[in-house]
Amino acid sequence: MQARVYVTLKKGVLDPQGKTIQRAIENLGHQGLLDVRQGKLFEVEVDNALAREEAVRILNSVAQEILTNPVIETFRVEVE
């Protein structure tokens, strides 16, 4: 079973890395991209022996405990 965890910065948290990328894009002549924010993405291969609900439960707790800094980041879990 394939799953994905998307980790993004919370609204209001500054993202200097994203800002730098946005400026690089502009300097290379691409117009119309007003803001860029960088996040993380985890592709997880889940044991098929697990029930879908159990997989979602485990992924949520792993995302909360390990993959995310809860002070500045938020996450979303997606199981195929």
Add this chain to the structure above:
Amino acid sequence: MQARVYVTLKKGVLDPQGKTIQRAIENLGHQGLLDVRQGKLFEVEVDNALAREEAVRILNSVAQEILTNPVIETFRVEVE
């Protein structure tokens, strides 16, 4: 207009960072997550003056030129 670019490692490319995360998850007692691969995620705010097709075209070329290392990474563009 909100868009996202997902950058992931190509199949066959080793991901020691993902492997380390997967081992950490296991050591913390979570079973059933067989493999973890880390990718990048870019949240892009696109000028609403752009047509959707134009936005997709720009995002594809930005992803190809700037956000991705085409030797080891692949990407997917999503416009809301």
